[in-house]
Amino acid sequence: MTTSQALRLALHSAVLSDLAGSRPKRLVRAMRYQAEDMPADAESHAAEDDFRQALFQARPGDPLIDMWRKQLTRWDFVENPTWSTTPARTDERRADIYRLLALESATVKLVEAVIPVVKAVPPVVISETFVPWYTPASQQGRPWYWPSYRGVLARNGWSEESIAGLDIATDNVVERLADPTRADAYQSKGLVVGYVQSGKTANFTGVIAKAVDAGYRLVIVLGGTLNLLRAQTQRRLDMELVGRENILRGAGEYESDYADDPAWSKGRFVRFGGLPSALGAFDIVRMTTRDDDYKSLLQGIVALEFEKQQPAYPLYDPRNLHRASARLMVVKKNKTVLSKLVKDLNKIKTPLSEIPVLIIDDESDEASVNTSRPKPDADRTAINQKISELLTMLPRAQYVGYTATPYANVFIDPSDTADIFPKDFIISLPRPDGYMGAGDFHDLDSDVPDDERTYANSNEKAHVRDVIVRDDDDTECLQQAMDMFVLSAALKLYREDNGLAEGYFEHHTMLIHESSWLNDHRELLGRVTELWWNGGYSGAAGHARLRRLFEEDVATVSAARAEGHAVPPTYDVLMPYVGPAAFRISGDQKPIIVVNGDKDLETGEADFDKRSIWKILIGGQKLSRGFTVEGLTVTYFRRRATNMSALMQMGRWFGFRRGYRDLVRLYIGRDESGAAKKAVDLYKAFEAICLDEDSFRRELSQYAVLVDGEPQVTPAQVPPLVSQHLPWLKPTSPNKMYNSQLVEIQSAGRWEEPTAYPTSVPDLRHNTRLWLPILDALSTEPVTLSYNFDSGTKPHTFPAFVGTRDAADVLNLVESLCWRAPSQFAPHLEYLQQITKPGNPLVHDWAVLAPQHLKAGPRLALGSSGREYSWFARDRRRDPLFGAISDPKHRSVALRIAGALADSGDHNTEKLANDRRGALVVYPIVEPDHREEASTTGVLDLGRVVVAFAFVAPSSAHYGGDRVVRFVTIDSSQEGAIVDAR
Structure with missing residues (x-):
């Protein structure tokens, strides 16, 4: 670095250090001010044309550019600054920065070229x-x-x-x-x-x-x-x-x-x-x-x-x-x-x-x-x-x-x-671009009916395949997974000849993960070896299986999800690549690598750094955490875990799949009979993990916003944000889940869905009786409600009995309800009490909706009028918590009524929308033991009905500034001490 460059760097460093904690200010004026306390030669760099020259001559890694990139990005990302009304990470925000720096248009063009806005x-x-x-x-x-x-x-x-x-x-x-x-x-x-x-x-x-x-x-x-x-x-x-x-x-x-x-x-x-x-x-x-x-x-x-x-x-x-x-x-x-x-x-x-x-x-x-x-x-x-x-x-x-x-x-x-x-x-950390995570193998909150799902709109249909076990034998499914491995290998070679560089796919792997026991690996190695050498990948039988798999699976999935990568029009076009693919996997007579630390079993070295690996990997603990299985395309997974962390780490099929995302397949047990019962839980378990993980990250994101420059929560107050959806799949060891207690959640304009309803007959009967007057007061005929999306998405439409109820009445109701785990609803109750305070309540009344099935379905007589209501079959996923209760299509109407969404385009829905009105959605639930009786008689004892509900408070129902959560923290260093985090 020359003396001149060092002086320029020192000058800009001083300017940016001065501006680091403030708004953008006139750059030339700031440079001249800083140059007064520097050697005389520094003044020659205190001009905009010198800055332009530096930008024009800059090379990658230039410290001056890195310095400016950091500061511009900080200004780009700051939320709600006093000096700009534009959204963060936008071209409009950057324009405000240039204006406040008083940069000439020629300088702006160079800065935009060298340091674009990070969005x-x-x-x-x-x-x-x-x-x-x-x-x-x-x-x-x-x-x-x-x-x-x-x-x-x-x-x-x-x-x-x-x-x-x-x-x-x-x-x-x-x-x-x-x-x-x-x-x-x-x-x-x-x-x-x-x-x-x-x-x-x-x-x-x-x-x-x-x-x-x-x-x-x-x-x-x-x-x-x-x-x-x-x-x-x-x-x-x-x-x-x-x-x-x-x-x-x-x-x-x-x-x-x-x-x-x-x-x-x-x-x-x-x-x-x-x-x-x-x-x-x-x-x-x-x-x-x-x-x-x-x-x-x-x-x-x-x-x-x-x-x-x-x-x-x-x-x-x-x-x-x-x-x-x-x-x-x-x-x-x-x-x-x-x-x-x-x-x-x-x-x-x-x-x-x-x-x-x-x-x-x-x-x-x-x-x-x-x-x-x-x-x-x-x-x-x-x-x-x-x-x-x-x-x-x-x-x-x-x-x-x-x-x-x-x-x-x-x-x-x-x-x-x-x-x-x-x-x-x-x-x-944000989810990276191009990453395939747990959610990419599930259809979470999809609005598409099951019978309308396709390879294009359903992640599950595109990437997940059933493992069907008959008489404790999964040979047929294991063979199909291996066929998919060979077929996807051939497709990778085809893509290297049609758009991707030769050698682009350095690694191509299949992972079989059924157990952590060495004896199981020994038996599995024998089975997989036999299937491979009897697979007939160079003969008519093998090609017939691959042709069928290509036409029924790969061709249709890739047509919808190949993202521009080459897809052969027919299996005949792909066939010449099958032989080379199979040879690349087994040409050394070792198509399978066992990775478990047992030197007698390891048939090859899974060192992706030393060589190209196109192999089937059999593994357990060594491949269940941290280690990256390069080129992983097909996974055959049947191993169970008892907590969320362990199971999530076993998801080796997560990662970056550039050039072959459409070829990724997860084979996992779904048959509810016999030996596959445990495998059934696995797919549901990963779905629960998705929900728990999304919930945790969503809560962190909400509470990360500073209030008056201070954090809403500290790391010590994070544990209550962790949730759990399945009874046998805990987040981590129970003896670590202590230290903090969540007191209040402000949820203006957000869908909230309590799930900890009682299990005893007296408590259920008490709750149902509290709800009956509200249900009796609803409209005598269902009203069709709808929310029409501007994007062309299919409208959310459903019939419901509707009515309104004074806010004080609703508060009296929810204050009187029995809960099996009161702590789950307590933070919401505290909020509802605060917004319903007499004098200046933030909620005046609630629209009450009792959704009905679109098609003829099971109905239940409730209330003194004997009116029949649609009931919903829901299960408790963890005693006493239910899993998801609501139907996603009901949410948009409720959010609109509470002012959280724009005009619905539906007359009936708009009639219910009102300032300071919340939405209460009621779901009569019948649990498994009573469904047959409910279906045949249409009548149940009130103690066998769970009246569940979800609510959306008015979107305007904020108080106390931007703070949306309040905790008390139990400090174990001071026995019995509770610190109010308000």
Whole structure:
């Protein structure tokens, strides 16, 4: 960097640091003001034409561009600023920024070309307040590894939008760590929540890059509990962050631990052109390698010693910190390994209190969490104890956990200062573009009737296939799944010849996951081997099966979902690729790899880094968490788990499927008879996981909005946001689900659906009798209600008995209801009481709707008039909770009545819409034991009817500012103490 460039960078850094916490201001004036306190030559850069010249000449990774990108993006993303009325992340917002900066049109064009508006969804952040330190000024002249990593992502095909999104997300993490140069030690702890196989590694690689650039000098990555997970993480960091020069450190090319890695010989490991320390930066010293976990340092402890340029000052002083090398280790979560690390750290001469440390805990809900019961004299579990020791002995250590299943982490005791509760922040990453997650295999809240679903409008029809077990034999379905594997392999080769580059599909895999037991794998290996060699993929029988599968399945799905990728018009066109595909899978006579750690069973090495793999994988625990199965196209899944976190992590079919998304198939048991009964639960379980996960993220998003600059909730108040839909599928261990109590939820304009209804006959009879006067007062004939969408979507139409009821009457009713779990409805009741207060109520009355079936269906006589109502068959998914009760098509009308949606286009619906009116939707429910009687007689004892309801409060029924939730928190450090979080 020339002197002139350094001056320009220093000038813009000073300007942006001054503007970081304020509105955009006239740029030229700000530059001239800052230039007054700088060398005389700086004034020549305080002009807009100089800025334009810098923009025009900028190359990728230019620090000036990165600096401006951060600040412009911050202004783009800020919600409801005082200086703009335009929505965040829009061209209109950016235009306001340019206007306030007083930029000329020529400058604007260059900025737009170099730094376009990032319109990606930002992360959701639940955070304690923190002291800003990660500013352009703090990074001046030091960024090295982040610009390099940014370049790696660009070369790997990441779009500018995706890189900018990662930049924003990683900033959100790093700025909440402690300033590594601060005099007083502070230990920040946080949690980053991603999706299964969705790019969490890229996020923490970016965090490490920025953290070491900022001054963190010891990075400890806890890389899972298995060797293959640790090795996979080590290689990724070495290849994309550490770089060749730091790996070799003067050794020969063939002395590298990656000498046998094709990516090494092909030059895919990042290069710097020399050791970073020789180029004005600092080195990263690896304390672990691809094949070797952390070992005790046999030749003294010197490798962990941190050099000080000025011994009189502490290591964290900038005069020492930014000249010292960083140390990086990727260690397995293993008691022995971590004990060696703790022992060695206690031996080094550098005071541990001076070392800024970053601990990244990958899959932080596994092994890291203390599962011992919370008693004063209870010992911690082994791995948790070692992590606790690290945090205790390293007062400047920052802990960041990464997981897709955060439930165990958020239920840790917040008062345990030596534990890993994310007391400072929880960050929920947005779903990446192109990602296939749990929701892509289900039709959640689909408005399309079952008989109208097609491969185009139904995820389930497109990607999910039934496993039908007859007499405990699933051979037919397993054969079909293997046929799909061969067929999709042929299609990949066809696409490489018709649009995609040769070798585009480096890996192509099928995963069979039925059990974690080695004996089961041994039996399964024999069955699958026999099916493969008897499959006849080069003969008439095999081609006949593939032809039928192509015509009945692949051709129709791909016609609807191929996203422009080539699809052969007939099987005859595809047939020439079947032989080469089968040969690529089994040409070495080993079409199947068993991955379970049993050396007698492993028939091949599932190392995706060392070779191209087109194989069938049989696995259990090793393939159920963290490890990425590259090229996974067909999954045959029949393994059960007892909690949400474990089952979600088994979803290896989630991930990025570029070029073959339409070919992905999940074979999972759906037959409700005999041996397949357990498998039936699996598909429903994953559906429940989708609902629970969406609910958790939606709640985090709602409560992340600051109120008067302060957070609505802190990480300690997050546990009550976790929900559960199935009785046998708990979020995590029950003994961790404590510490917080949800008191109130303001839900103006939102559909709310209580589900914890009583089970006893007296309580049910009491509730039904309370509802009868309201039901009797409804219209004598059903009224047809409808909501017509502008988008051309089919209208939501249904008949219902309708009426209105005074708000006080409705409140008296819900206050008198019995509940099996009162705590579930209590936060809603508190809100309803607040908005119905006499004097100035926010709700005047409620429209009451009793929806009726569109077609002739079961009816039940209720009330003194003997009127018959449609009843609904619903099941309790977890005692006492029902699953979803409402029909999605009823919601839009209720939301319109409450003012949450625009005009419905329906006369009857519009007559009910009114200011300060809510909507109450009533569902008589008959449970399984009484359905036959209800169907045949149309009459039931009132104690056998569950009158359920959903409600939408008026969209205007807000009070107390923007705050929408209120908690009390039980602090376990003070027995019996309750802190009102209002």
